Amino acid sequence: MLRAGKGIVEIPKLFGCTHTTVRRVRSLIEEGNGLERKPGSGWLAFLDVDEVAEIFKANPEVSITTVAQDMDVSQPTMSRAVKKSAGTSLRKIERPLSSELQREKRVSE
Numbered sequence: 001m002l003r004a005g006k007g008i009v010e011i012p013k014l015f016g017c018t019h020t021t022v023r024r025v026r027s028l029i030e031e032g033n034g035l036e037r038k039p040g041s042g043w044l045a046f047l048d049v050d051e052v053a054e055i056f057k058a059n060p061e062v063s064i065t066t067v068a069q070d071m072d073v074s075q076p077t078m079s080r081a082v083k084k085s086a087g088t089s090l091r092k093i094e095r096p097l098s099s100e101l102q103r104e105k106r107v108s109e
Contacts (some may be wrong), residue, residue, distance in 0.1 A: 053085035
């Protein structure tokens with residue numbers, strides 16, 4: 001509307017916005033910045049929870065970060081999807097019940 005020649009007083013009446021908004025938009029246009037959103041200012045990415053659960057059930061040893069990079073989403077977004085799908089991470093943890101040092105102490109006693 002600004003480019004069409006409408007005034008700052010007319011536009012708020014037509015669209016139900018404030019004069020401040022019209023002035024801010026006008027200054028952005030005059031500076032050449034445009035009205036595009038900045039990166040990261042949009043909605044959070046939503047993932048199909050069932051799809052995420054299937055990925056981790058098929059390969060439980062894969063990391064959340066690796067899957068997030070493959071699906072082109074952030075690690076926190078993937079963590080939220082995993083939490084919604086099963087409540088906890090589905091990654092299988094394999095580690096010994098006792099460390100080598102603990103075993104040596106137990107044998108020496």
